[in-house]
Amino acid sequence: MEKMNNIDNFRSILEFYNRIRQISRNIEIARDKLVKDFNLSGAHFFLLCNVWLKEKCNYTELAKESGLAKNTVSILVKPLIKQNLLVQILEPKDARIIQLTLSPKGEELILKIFESITVTRSESLKSLSERLHSPNGEDILSQLRFVLDFWEK
Numbered sequence: 001m002e003k004m005n006n007i008d009n010f011r012s013i014l015e016f017y018n019r020i021r022q023i024s025r026n027i028e029i030a031r032d033k034l035v036k037d038f039n040l041s042g043a044h045f046f047l048l049c050n051v052w053l054k055e056k057c058n059y060t061e062l063a064k065e066s067g068l069a070k071n072t073v074s075i076l077v078k079p080l081i082k083q084n085l086l087v088q089i090l091e092p093k094d095a096r097i098i099q100l101t102l103s104p105k106g107e108e109l110i111l112k113i114f115e116s117i118t119v120t121r122s123e124s125l126k127s128l129s130e131r132l133h134s135p136n137g138e139d140i141l142s143q144l145r146f147v148l149d150f151w152e153k
Helices: 002-036 042-054 059-066 070-082 104-132 140-152
Strands: 086-090 098-102
Touching: 002 042, 002 104, 042 059, 042 070, 042 098, 042 104, 059 070, 059 098, 070 086, 098 104, 104 140
Parallel strands: none
Antiparallel strands: 086 098
């Protein structure tokens, strides 16, 4: 009996993993199509959005938040700095720590892309947002944070 429960548990986890991968892939495809018109790769847009969400973060925080390896973040950030979309700021208390923030040009680009999304996908965004957030705390985002906390322990 316990063996069957373990198999069912494994199936549930495998199905969850497959659905998350499918969702991620669909988001990446949509993201890549969207930013193509702005001469930006999907990966670069993803990092810009993560910096925008945090307002200021170091490379380690950006890697953790984005789920990318630190060396991948470092490689992706270089052209964003070169294009003046991101700015590096030395941490006053510890000059070894470099903070990243959006430049005014980067902020302007992000807002243009967001505006483009809201013009073309307003109803879809509203519908998805309502599904992600729930007033009683039983929303999808809360559940995903719970699962992520499990794996990070």
